[in-house]
Amino acid sequence: MxxxxxxxxxxxxxxxxxxxxxxxxxxxxxxxxxxxxxxxxxxxxxxxxxxxxxxxxPSKESILLDEFYKADQRYLEIERSFYEGQPAKERMLLLMQAIWGSVCHSGILSQRAIRVAYINILKNGVSEALSLDRPVWAITRNIIHYAKERGELRAGYSSFDASLLFTILSIGFVSTSLWDIVQKDVDGYEKEFFHVIDLALDGVFQNPDGL
Amino acid sequence: MxxxxxxxxxxxxxxxxxxxxxxxxxxxxxxxxxxxxxxxxxxxxxxxxxxxxxxxxPSKESILLDEFYKADQRYLEIERSFYEGQPAKERMLLLMQAIWGSVCHSGILSQRAIRVAYINILKNGVSEALSLDRPVWAITRNIIHYAKERGELRAGYSSFDASLLFTILSIGFVSTSLWDIVQKDVDGYEKEFFHVIDLALDGVFQNPDGL
Known part of the structure; x- marks a missing residue:
């Protein structure tokens, strides 16, 4: 050898x-x-x-955090793949599909890590794993900023409003998926989820011409 | 005596x-x-x-469930207070304010019960405490059915779509409040939350004349 x-x-x-x-x-x-x-x-x-x-x-905590850093790397890859002129709605949909992928398709280890992180937050307060400093929130803010600049944010929405709504939607989306995974075949829900997310995005984003 | x-x-x-x-x-x-x-x-x-x-x-479980039954009684009272001809959006807003009240203003015992129920679900699967059979979801479905009948549901939304969206929004809303409570003064967020919920509801509901 x-x-x-x-x-x-x-x-x-x-x-x-x-x-x-x-x-x-x-x-x-x-x-x-x-x-x-x-x-x-x-x-x-x-x-x-x-x-x-x-x-x-480096620590016990880092084993848990590693799973979230891996997900963040996927989200950053998605962001790098955005092309100039791509509608903001399409960008947000791609990000939300990647979030769904992290929860539902990245294997039992990550699902377990997400559950443990949620439980730990509920018991002990916000940890790094689900802190608002994570790239996923920065990417969300970037998409909204881009939408605002291009006139793709519906009337009435400030950037702050849209960010808060996507925080609520993403957390609701992940929580709901986690519950369903417990009991049912999650693939059966993917189509329905994305249809609804698509409709919800239409309530926030518009074409640059206001339609 | x-x-x-x-x-x-x-x-x-x-x-x-x-x-x-x-x-x-x-x-x-x-x-x-x-x-x-x-x-x-x-x-x-x-x-x-x-x-x-x-x-x-009757059991250990019932101590936890009692807190949720109390909340359900408040939601059913809200539903009984709806008047004929009241816009669906207004009804949904009243329900969401009641949900916010259960999480944020009904005392430390209920907040603790909600956290424990969430944790237990994440560990062991859906329990009665947050099952989709609870009155809160039936009231949501009733509001959507009423909106559909009155032509107050935006084009593209089926009753199922609107129900799923409100499930995601409500769970996201409660989860986000629980996280914030952990660290911050929740009253500081109430105004922002309801402004955003109001905007999100505008994306789902319309006036009967389609505006």
Whole structure:
């Protein structure tokens, strides 16, 4: 085995260990109370020596936050894909589809992370995971600013109004999806959800000619 | 002391005990995991003999549900106050103000109950407390049906679409209020919230003449 192959194998092993720690931690967070789960408990459950978690994650919190940073990276990619002159409504719809994707199609780990973050916020107050400083809100504000400049915001809406409405809609949208996921096949709802989101967006955005 | 006064005193004592059990139970639900709180724990913490809880509540769950039934009674009162010919938008606004009142102005016990119910749903699936069978959703559907009949629903909206949108909006609205309560003075947001809700309602409802 040459040196390069050996290094790759080590890296693969490290990735596997990191994934195992992540999976076990999110499992523990969602079955026990997040606040009572310690780094030692995670290491024990992942069958690694005590404290090894810190080789892969700066803290317990960062395991949870990582899931949200991954989602943020997808949202920023969506924003980079916007083309000049694209209607604001279309931009917002793409962002909301990406949010839906994060909640419903990015695997059980992320769904679990979102649930744990929600629970933790309800118990202990707003955390970084769902803070209003996250890129998803900045992208929302950018779309609204762009709509305002192009005359695509309906009469009566200030940028602040539109931002607050999309905060309420996005949080309602994610919460409703989380509830439905618990009981039902979420794909059965995707079409209905986006039809309604489309109608709601028509209430906020208009064509530049005012139609 | 005549018999009537004595009975009243007993009734008052019973009310006080019931309130103490309720307060202690909601306190325990919100500091520990709801699922791990037993009737014995509640009785011990309320300094009453084991099992006395059942003199006042049919079950542990009913302590939580009671808070939601109280809110439902307020919503049903609002519905009874609707007058014939009242615009659908006005009816919906009154309902949403009542929902805001339940979350923000009905005291710390109810806020705690709402949080615990949300957390429990996120952990264990939809419970009675936030089931779609609650009167609040029936009232929403009634308002939409009334709007549809009177031609006050905007073109493009089916009754189903409007119901789903108000489900998303109400849940988003309550979730956002719960987050803000955690950190900030909620009264500072009330005006902004209702301005935005008013704008959102304009996107769904129209005057019967189509304006």
């Amino acid at each position: 040459n040196r390069k192959t050996k290094e790759k194998t080590r890296q693969e092993q490290a990735e596997e260990t990191k994934e195992r720690i992540r999976r076990v931690a999110l499992e523990l967070f969602s079955t026990k109370d997040y606040g009572t789960v310690t780094v030692s408990m995670i290491c024990r459950a992942a069958h690694v020596s005590n404290g090894l978690l810190y080789n892969y994650f | 005549n018999r009537k006064t004595k009975e009243k005193t007993r009734q008052e004592q019973a009310e006080e005990t019931k309130e103490r059990i309720r307060r202690v139970a909601l306190e325990l639900f919100s500091t520990k995991d709801y699922g791990t709180v037993t009737v014995s724990m509640i009785c011990r913490a309320a300094h009453v003999s084991n099992g006395l809880l059942y003199n006042y509540f």
